[in-house]
Amino acid sequence: MAVEELERMCMFMGTPTISPSPVESAAMQQTNWEAVRRQFRLSTDYIHLASSQFIASHPEPVRLAIEAYRDEIDLNPVQCTLANENKQAQRVREAAAGYLGMQDPNQIALTDSTTMGLGLLYMGLTLTKDQEIVAPEDDYYSHLEAIRMCARRTGASYRHFKLYDDLNTVTVDNIISAVMGAITDKTRVVGLSWVHSNTGLKLPIRHIGEEIEKLNQSRDEQAKVIFIVDGVHGFGIETETFAELKCDFLVAGTHKWLYGPRGTGIIAGRDQAWQLIDPVIPTFTEVMGDVIQHKQRPERMTGKQMTPGGFHSLEHRWALTDAFKFVNSIGKEQIKERVHALNRYCKERLQRMDHVTLHTPVSERLSAGIIAFEVDGYSTKQTVAHLLSHHIVCTAAPYYISYARFTPGIYNTNEEIDEALRVISDMKK
Secondary structure, X not given: OOHHHHHHHHHHEOOOOOXXXXXXXXXXXXXXXXXXXXXXXXXOOOEEOOHHHHOOOOEHHHHHXXXXXXXXXHHOHHHHHHHHHHHHHHHHHHHHHHHHOOOOHHHEEEEOOXXXXXXXXXXHEOOOOOOEEEEEOOOOHHHHHHHHHHHHHXXXXXXXXXXXXXOOOOOHHHHHHHHHXXXXXXXXXXXXXXXXXXXXXXXXXXXXXXXXXXXXXXXXXXXXXEEEEEOOOOEOOEOOOHHHHOOOEEEEEOOOOOOOOOOOEEEEEOHHHHOOEOOOOOOOOHHHHHHHOOOOOOOOOOHHHHOOOOOOOHHHHHOHHHHHHHHHHHOHHHHHHHHHHHHHHHHXXXXXXXXXXXXXXXXXXXXXXXXXXXXXXXXXXXXXXHHHHOOEEXXXXXXXXXXXXXXXXXXXXHHHHHHHHHHHHOOOO
């Protein structure tokens, strides 16, 4: 481990920089969450129980990286861009691949958001009129719209299915059965969200992927189910590798739970799955040079080639490498434990209030970082406004049936949650 990496780790751990066994002692010590909190320039006038799920506040390493890259570009935009555009983008792919446990960074496409990633995939799919896409009826707007537009373009059909009857009694097995029961001989694509942003329900993606793999063993290549996952609200919290998730594509914005630069995201895909996707936007990777020089195009599609060309917010994209370094310096397991602990603390106390309806499962197998709730006598809009009047920031889920949401992240504390709960307790009529 490099000295600077160890020093960064120790910034968040209760350990001295010099230690006879630095990796072991750092891992065994309690993470210094106050030090983590100090990396964010969040206003102390408010309790921020929304931004981890909505859009990130940049931690200091990310802010500094953005500023440094911006200064370099401003000083010499042409030379800096020519020298760094492909090189820095590849560093981002390598960092993302390392985070996801992937051996080939070229299987990762860089995007601006989850919505862009979903659009690129579904607009790049080739389907036939006798094939269908299936997705839960209460999935997020961006996913359902990408599916609808894909069906309209290709002539394929799409169908929504009910994922559960009652959130209070839903189980992992119920969800797996609902998904697998929705698949027919016509089904070519299954689209799911890892964590639902309206209810906070986390799906057992790995187990569903295993069942789809079993099903595909008896299908012809052109009929195998393609499994696409909107992973944005699990990515940055949960610790599964890409291979462990057993999906064909994982789409995620990196400006939420990963606390990456705003306007960044990724698509991770299996090699064989990328062969089923046609590029929607011309890439600016090395393929551009080959085409200009009338050289042969690559025989196989990759995530790298799926990365849209054009000039992006370069300093933000390049600084995504530093976001991965930041979360790795804290530790994936530590982050998972912290987020789940804060959410468990909040859910258990909301559940005890007889004027509050908790819509998110308490079980950590079925939830991650989003807590959805209602307060008797208040609309969701009124609940959000009332909390804001007490300087507590939460959000309303953008769905037909909308709930208020708390999303405690790595910079929050039990004391902040206690204050938010006190305000909600006082809302009893």
